[in-house]
Amino acid sequence: MEKQLMKGNEAIAEAVVRAGCKFFAGYPITPQSEILEYLSWRLPEVGGNFVQSESELAGISMVYGAAAAGFRAMTSSSGPGYSLLQEGISYIASAELPCLIINVMRYGSGLGDIFVGQSDYWQAVKNGGHGDYRSIVYAPASVKEASDLVVFGFDKAEEYRNPVTLLSDASISQMMEPVELPEMQEHNPDKFEWSLKGKGEGKARSITSVMYFQEDYDNYIAAKYKNIEKNEQLWEEIETEDAEIILVSYGITSRICNEAVELAREEGIKVGLLRPISLYPYPVRAFQKQKNVKAYISVEMTALAQMAEDVALACKMKQPVYSLAGGMEIFEASDVCNKIKEVIDGKAKEVF
Amino acid sequence: MLKKKPAACFVDNKYCPGCGHGIINRLVAEVLEEMGIYEESIGAIAVGCASLMPETFAVDCIQAQHGRAAAVAAGIKRCRPDKTVFTYQGDGDALAIGFSETMYSAIRNENITVIFVNNSNFGMTGGQMAPTTLENQKTTTTPRGRNIAETGDPLNVINMMKDLNTAYIARGSLTNNANIMKTKKYIRNAFEAQQNSEGFSFIEILSPCTTNWKMDPIKAMEHIEKNVTPVYELGVFVERGEKNA
Amino acid sequence: MEKLIIHKESCKSCRYCIENCPKGALYIKGDINEKGYPYVSVDHEKCTTCGICYNVCPDYVFEIQEREV
The missing domain is CATH 3.40.50.970 (Thiamin diphosphate (ThDP)-binding fold, Pyr/PP domains)
Incomplete structure (x- = not known):
């Protein structure tokens, strides 16, 4: 075809x-x-x-x-x-x-x-x-x-x-x-x-x-x-192998995160992306297999960080969960990178 | 004349004593059987007392959402145009919550048959006011009688429907043998219209709700003759061939 | 010859049949069926098996059969 x-x-x-x-x-x-x-x-x-x-x-x-x-x-x-x-x-x-x-x-x-x-x-x-x-x-x-x-x-x-x-x-x-x-x-x-x-x-x-x-x-x-x-859990992982910070994002937002992973990696930050394809069932297994992760960031176009709840459940709150949330303006990859840096610098606030 | 209940009415129904649903269930079953289409028919059954039907009525059935039976039936009929598809609905279902779905099925002239039971109240939920409730009729939500200054007039849906392009519209009642036989003839015409792909057919049937009217069955039938029929006139309102000829 | 059969267990005692019987052949004498209703009975002498009781009954109580010879 x-x-x-x-x-x-x-x-x-x-x-x-x-x-x-x-x-x-x-x-x-x-x-x-x-x-x-x-x-x-x-x-x-x-x-x-x-x-x-x-x-x-x-x-x-x-x-x-x-x-x-x-x-x-x-x-x-x-x-x-x-x-x-x-x-x-x-x-x-x-x-x-x-x-x-x-x-x-x-x-x-x-x-x-x-x-x-x-x-x-x-x-x-x-x-x-x-x-x-x-x-x-x-x-x-x-x-x-x-x-x-x-x-x-x-x-x-x-x-x-x-x-x-x-x-x-x-x-x-x-x-x-x-x-x-x-x-x-x-x-x-x-x-x-x-x-x-x-x-x-x-x-x-x-x-x-x-x-x-x-x-x-x-x-x-x-x-x-x-x-x-x-x-029926389905997901895609990008550079998660050694990732210490994992972005979690789906749909159009995941593509912005894709670019952010590249940008952050250029700066030597170990970032990966976990992209759920099935949202129900939520790909819990993808979280359980992560070895080096120190924090998750849920990136989503919602004001109330809706998916962050599932991220927290999926990692059983063993790691802190942060979010980049809001939909009035579309995120740039640089916004995501800034959030990553805030998390590293301890300036970001956990969702829960 | 030999008489035996139709095969579709394979067990006793679960309606109250004197309820008209039992007669209407039987008439629908008789017509489908006499036309030889009972085994090829599909019913979309409403919420309310109508929902007691599938358990005791041996025709392929689907339980529609409250008010949506005509839309569910339209979905089935469009997929399976060679099957006979009907709805079985009460007045709260078809005219209150389902007014839009009922009217739009008529507007689109869907090739389905709507069996519409008018007992002038919400039977299953305990006798609240329905669109068809008569002026001054006491119900559990009009304890001092329906005040039409507040609620508007009783809804005569056939008056709203009869100018649309439809195949066959009639209103019958169950008050005596002659009226029951006439109602059966209307139901037969409706299903024949569907079989000939003439379009939307709608049969309204005035039926007693002895429990919520708090009336003896005989008195309930008299009430229909005396008080309900003058508001909801009996007869054929759209003849077959009238609109599509 | 035809005969009216009554399935008394289906009867809910609404009396539509009695009200509509042109020959006054149906009656309730007070015996109660398993559902708890006083059920209808027929006087075969008066019954002409016209079938009206079958038509007006909401509960499939009546049947008209060929009488066995």
């Missing part, structure tokens, strides 16, 4: 089609709208269904129906629209259905703004909806990775019968980069015994919260997520 230059949102949308997804329902919101626009013409080309729904509530409900019918189905949103998806995500998780949800993060609470941010971390990773469930969450750091994680995400959603969230951001989704698109694949909605298709000669199916019929539900659901936590 040849490489082509594509905008993040369009590469994501094309990957959705190539993953065999035949159903999208969603609502316009910046900076996600190109996914909606692209699929509006592209899905009908491959015999799929595109619905511009009256709200995100309706959109995720249609996805719930389509997923229950066994089809690869997805929606995408941003900011306040992502909040409206939470009701449906909880239902989809409760019924153990696979689907893909894309959140192209913008910044701020309430209306917020349309520029890049990472302040939906808690909502996406810790569950915005009610009850005991988790969504598997992947955070791409490039256009290519975003398109790969779409296909991977659908596969994982089906493997675990659980919603998967692709946590993109306004930068990854709006930038253009060379991308090698995944191969086209077909999906057979009838391959699942559980998919709604009319009972036929058999017993009628009931798609609803599995707690109504799952024996020993508490342990069943706990074991399901323990299993995901054990098997």
Whole structure:
């Protein structure tokens, strides 16, 4: 497959089609709208269904129906629209259905703004909806990775019968980069015994919260997520081998940290980068294997240092955790270097 | 005339004595069976008393979120256009929290059938005011009777829907044998319209809620005849072929 | 010939059938089923198996079968 230059949102949308997804329902919101626009013409080309729904509530409900019918189905949103998806995500998780949800993060609470941010971390990773469930969450750091994680995400959603969230951001989704698109694949909605298709000669199916019929539900659901936590941690490490200070950062921010590692290394500071790719499950094992680390710095575009909590948990607070946080201005690599120096000089304040 | 309960009603239902849901469940099952499509049907079932249905109704079902059944059904139908897809919803569900999803399914003329049970209150949660609650009707949230100066008028959704481009809209009741048979005919027409890909079909059914109305079942049926039917007129409001002809 | 069968265990005593029976063939005499409801009974002499009781019943109590000869 040849490489082509594509905008993040369009590469994501094309990957959705190539993953065999035949159903999208969603609502316009910046900076996600190109996914909606692209699929509006592209899905009908491959015999799929595109619905511009009256709200995100309706959109995720249609996805719930389509997923229950066994089809690869997805929606995408941003900011306040992502909040409206939470009701449906909880239902989809409760019924153990696979689907893909894309959140192209913008910044701020309430209306917020349309520029890049990472302040939906808690909502996406810790569950915005009610009850005991988790969504598997992947955070791409490039256009290519975003398109790969779409296909991977659908596969994982089906493997675990659980919603998967692709946590993109306004930068990854709006930038253009060379991308090698995944191969086209077909999906057979009838391959699942559980998919709604009319009972036929058999017993009628009931798609609803599995707690109504799952024996020993508490342990069943706990074991399901323990299993995901054990098997699905994904991360990338850059120069962590001898690193005494490890930056922890995902998505677009990790690319700034990449540059900061280079700059700091030029000055002889032993810095590395740990980039979580799966945010749930959080890549705890990546922290446990670090031998020389003396401090972690969580670098993220949130005002409240949301991910720093997970960093502290992952290292079991054996090392101090600092943060470079805030989203009103995009960090420069030099900002990250300054923070590193503050930490070394003992001038930085720990998060906890 | 031989009579036997339809196969879909395979065990006793769980509704209160005198509740209309039992009759409506049976009518839906009879129509699907008589049309030979019962084994190919999929239901999106609402939250509320409707949610008691899947356990006792042998058709492939999905429990929709509160109010969203029509959107869930639309998602299923668009993926599986060869299946018969219906919703089964009460008035709190379809007209309060789900007003938008219900109306937009009609606006998009989704090729689904909505079975809408109007018993003029939130039954499952203990008899609170619903959009359909009559003027001056006492409920647990209108203890002195519904004051329309505060709440607005009882919602006649068919009046709002009938000018849209839809396939078939009718309102029936359960107050006697003749009305039940008419309601069954409406349900049959609705499913036939869907089978012929005519578009959105909507059947509202006036039904008693004996428990929350605190009425003897016979009295509840009389109340529907005397007080509910004058507000929610019975009949066919969009004939098949009328809009798409 | 047809015969009305009553599945008394399904009866919840709502009396819709009694109210709607054109022949006055249905009655509740007070015996209680396992669900705790006084259930409906039929006077076969009066019943014409018209099926109205089946139509108005919310609880699938009635069935009209071919009478065995």
